[in-house]
Amino acid sequence: MLRAVSTDVVETVGRADSVAGEVVLRRRGEVTELIVGGVFVMDTVDVSTEVDLADIALSLHPRPERVLVGGLGLGFTAAAVLADPRVRHVRVAEIAAPLALWAGEGLLPAPGLADERLTVEVADVGSVLGATAGGWDVVLLDVDNGPGFLVRPENTDLYARAGLRSAAAALAPGGVLAIWSSHRAPDLLAELRRSDRGTAREIVRRVHREGREFDYAIYVLTP
Template identity: 40%
Template sequence: MLPWIQLDSATIPGDGGELRLKQRGQEFSIMLGSNELMNSRLSGSEEALATLSQERIASRAAPSMLIGGLGMGFTLRAALAVLPEKAKVTVAELVPAVVSWARGPMADVFKGCLDDPRTDIHVGDVAELIRSKKAAYDAILLDVDNGPDGLTRASNDRLYSGAGLGAAREALTPGGVLAVWSAHPDEGFTRRLRGGGFEVEVIHTRANGKRGAKHVIWLGQKR
């Protein structure tokens, strides 16, 4: 078996640790310590985050979508595949190196999605972007951590707090959707989401088709 080779590393701004980009043959991995945050072979639940969200805003001719976290581009690519030509997708990525990796060693994984005219890359904190907007997005998709518990960055917790959910609700258009990806269930978050003015669906999906780890997607529609 081919060994893993570390290609680069980057510090997460603020209170984060160090991300490491690794490659083994055609496979890529982004690690935080001993935790693998994402792998280029496992994309199913990240794609579902986009497709499930789009289904709930499908009647909108020119939807505006915000994706928190670029990752390996699976959510972005899936969104572009199903959104109409007049859609706009803003991707907020906190770590500049992740954008560089997307255009460099992982360009084949991204398949040109960063150059799609509907795509706008915002290098910065998605929480700050959400707080600065009012009724701006038809869908907000959050995949910035391993779930609502701030694994990679403790300050990510503010996205999932009552105040953070309130800011997301204000940033959504009427009937807009807040979608949150997680590696594990969290009943407390489900209750916060319901208490924050959202109609909530909790969907369990696989990392890779019918196989792989089970992940969770919350779909909260603004009441």
């Protein structure tokens, strides 16, 4: 989640206000960047772990038909879900309304979002989880950097006991929960391990950016 340093010309693709602050989508050469509330959220330099989040969870479910994604971002996790032909319905809860709009207008860089199986809803994923208990084969959460480095303090509860229990309770029997984090989060793993919904594990992916190494983590709860 570090800003790329580049001398490329910057082109603003979209700029609009939202409840999360001003949302800016811009291109720097080949790279698309997302800034929310003045904070750099992500870019397209390496989206392998956003894709992994979907691929790992989907690989652990025999029939992942109904998938909830928390956080649209630039759309790569949702696109990876849609690439699985077994998936029949993908609901994305995104707090920043402009991103939902831009997804519909084809402005996001992820491929394949123009798909009738996809619904993007402007909502806090915490509310959606609470309102859809037992409804999902797969729940994917990538709404923030992870519990140790939150962009939105309002997301604290999502990564703590109440939020994690709500996410687990949103799973249908046999469901899989996966959570992306920009850092290893032992407290989150311990909390998932307390769940009576299944087995929790940590998958660490090393990503190289701008000459540095980052250990991103994906936390998975399986039956």
